[in-house]
Amino acid sequence: MSQHKVVLLLGSNIGDTKSNIDTAINRIKEVNFILKKSEYLTSLPVEFVSSNIFCNIAAIIFTHFSPVQLLNFIKKIELDMGRANDSKIFGVYTDRIIDIDIVSYNDLNFISERLEIPHKKHLFEREFSKILLKDFINT
Template sequence: MQINFFGKIKFLRVRVIHYIYLSKIKKRIYILKESIVYFSLGSNIGDRKSNLINCIKLIEEKAGNINLVSSIYKNSAQGFDGDYFYNLCLEITTSKNPQQLLSIILKIEQEMGRKSRDSKNYESRIIDIDIILFDDLVLAEKNLKIPHPKFHERNFVLLPLIEINNQLINPKTNISVEDYLKNIKPDNSIEKLNFNYQEV
């Protein structure tokens, strides 16, 4: 049997080129796969405003590009006796997946001095970071639930969230953030503060 050596070489060369081409396409698709994520940030220890600013900078450094940042909303502690909170929401674009993002925000909280999240009781904190929405993803894992299971019950989350995007819809219930706000009891203790992150 005659073996066409050069024919085999040509065939292998075509296979290699084809593999490299497909690899480049897959890499491009991966790079282009970005998600829009909404966070809620809160602080009621120390210099609250500085804590929020530092947290935003760390999120931008480690998680993705900051698109929108709401005003700061001052409100009383919910569910426990504690000092008032500063809260805000922000929108980012990220190539991270949900579990990667969770790992990042837990490390940021730890870096900023927050104690473990293990406590089941509400308590004061130097920083609190919650993932509220992640594209139209619905996720229910032991350590992470998206959308955040209680965001629709909280004025201090809904108000800044609506400020940056009033068209948002909970993908799990198909209810808009504006409708959620209409259907919960108003919190007259919440005060909107002048804050522009772009000027920081």
């Protein structure tokens, strides 16, 4: 079974944000190999207003999942952890206990209704993402 190199971004701005991220990372590593994690970074919400500050990290994983299988896997983690609103479905950003985004998957370019790889907003628009990803994209 082949392994695919994937860069993920994780964020949380509800409750114990670091613990939420650690819980998600532990769930991810149950079936994937985590090669590298960034330091935690706090940031203001992007594209919506909230008084809750985000905690974010980037991670490089190796997975046997296809892009859609990986998306389904991380969406299940989000749902299991209590995330109620998916911004892709509802079209608005809100506070969230956990958010896990696939930023890149090998060198794949992939677009569907549910998923776009690479994640252009994280790569080119969001400052917190650029900080977290500066040492990750070409690793």
